[in-house]
Amino acid sequence: MPTLFTKYFQRRLSTWLDKRVPASQEHHLNLNSIFILPSGFGWSFIILSLCLFLLGTNYQNNLMLLLSYLCLSIMLLTLFYTHQNFARLALKALPPTSFHCNQNGEIQLQVIPHLNAQRKCCNGTLFIKWLTVVRHTDTQLEYLRNRRHASAPQQSYCFSLIGNSKREQSQTLNVPLQISRRGQFTLGRMTIACDFPLGLYKCWTHLDFDQQVVVYAKPQEGPITIDKLPNADEPDNLSEITDPTSNEDFYALNDYEIGQPLNRVSWKHVAKNGNWVSKSFTSLQSDSVVLSVPSSEDVETAVSALTQATISWTSTNRVFGIQYKGLNIAPAQGAKHMGECLSALACFNDSPTLTSAPSSKPVSISSVQKKTGA
Structure with a gap:
């Protein structure tokens, strides 16, 4: 029953997030995509303020009442400033590089200027972890059934923001990625949180960057x-190859085309008559x-x-x-x-x-x- 309830809750949460925070390669945080609640330290601060208020009221101590009001003012000011700071965050995902299933990959998130706050930037430390590594709607059903790490809590990664608001300077965050099976997968959502400046509140969001990655199989020796x-089309069993690093025999000279490597250019002919020609080589088709x-x-x-x-x-x-x-x-x-x-x-x-x-x-x-x- 707990497992079924957890799967049902995750499915409903994923559906709700798809409507509220749609998948996109670039996210500029706003009111719809930010969630905020007091942190553990914040709840302790609230309880302390209530205790000071009760003591001041009971003993008619104005200093205690003043201190409780001061703590309450700090909580309210921190609430707005924490939300305002996190709302300046904008992230753009770069296409992930393929990796083998026995290795760790990564996805690069680039911190870019926010559309609504280009002169100011988000400060503090970002805490990033995967909510779901692979999207639940992915067609790789075998992976979703056999993934053992799904029930284990994902590791959180910390990234300190530079705090530079210049548009020409951007920061790249390399978030590790672990997928234990081969195939083509659609990456899921990641949770991004920040508690700047005092740690009384925690702002977080769940973003889907709409990225796909191909996970290669594990290399292993086997019966090959x-x-x-055989080549039946050419009687001499010769074929032209374009690899300049090949050690095969010289075949012919062709007119140089823009974009070809310079080490294929016949510099003797260029120095002699000024004509740019490139070398071609041959290899046996039986190879x-x-x-x-x-x-x-x-x-x-x-x-x-x-x-x-x-x-x-x-x-x-x-x-x-x-x-x-x-x-x-x-x-x-x-x-x-x-x-x-x-x-x-x-x-x-x-x-x-x-x-x-x-x-x-x-x-x-x-x-x-x-x-x-x-």
Whole structure:
């Protein structure tokens, strides 16, 4: 019963917050998004003021009454100033960088000038912790069912604000992020609080920055099958490569295009006749291979093994592709290709109800019907 009540309360709270504080990449705090209550020290201060008032009334001591009124005035002034200071806070989230599930990632929050208070800024110390690391409406149902850290209290992180109101100077807050499973996730809400100046009141808010992150699988050695691809289109089995760091043979000179690396420029020709040309190199197409894992292996074991192989083969600047069940990635090389492979492997799952690879990546996930064309 307590677990069911907690889930029901969290679901209702999430629905209410989605209406009151909608998700956005940039938040400027206002009356609708700020909550304020006395802190533990503030409640103690209120009880002390009441005790002084009762003692002064009972013993007809005007000094005690005056002291109780002074304490009450401090509480009221601090209430308005604490709220006014926190209302000057404006935050903007930067796209998070992908990371592996066995490592810790982070999301960067940039403190920007508030639209309604550009000359003044928020002061004090911000206390930030995750209310929910992953949004409850995310389609990764398996993660929501198996996340063990959901019931544990999230760690709070402290960040001291610089207090500089100049627009050209901004402060970046790096909030750690922990997700123990691979996949593409929509980040949840984080609680941001401040008790400046006297700590009598605590202002807080729950913000959703509408960010998504791809969590790569854990790299782990496994049974990898390497298949070489023959090239039937070119009789010489030669293909042009654009990697300037390659140690392959020189192939041809082409007209230089703006944006190409300068180390590909043939400076001898530039010094001789002033024509800008770039070098091209060749490599044997037989070096292109396809990495695969036997279908009898467990999905997580296969994904971890292919992740480790992707990192290793990219570090040696090799041309490779990936083929596993319905996942087909054409051979290529470079950091961009590694990111595409890792993202596709992170989002791969046999179940059709879960998310597949991100649509922004040029990765093809073929169906069973395409096996006839392989």
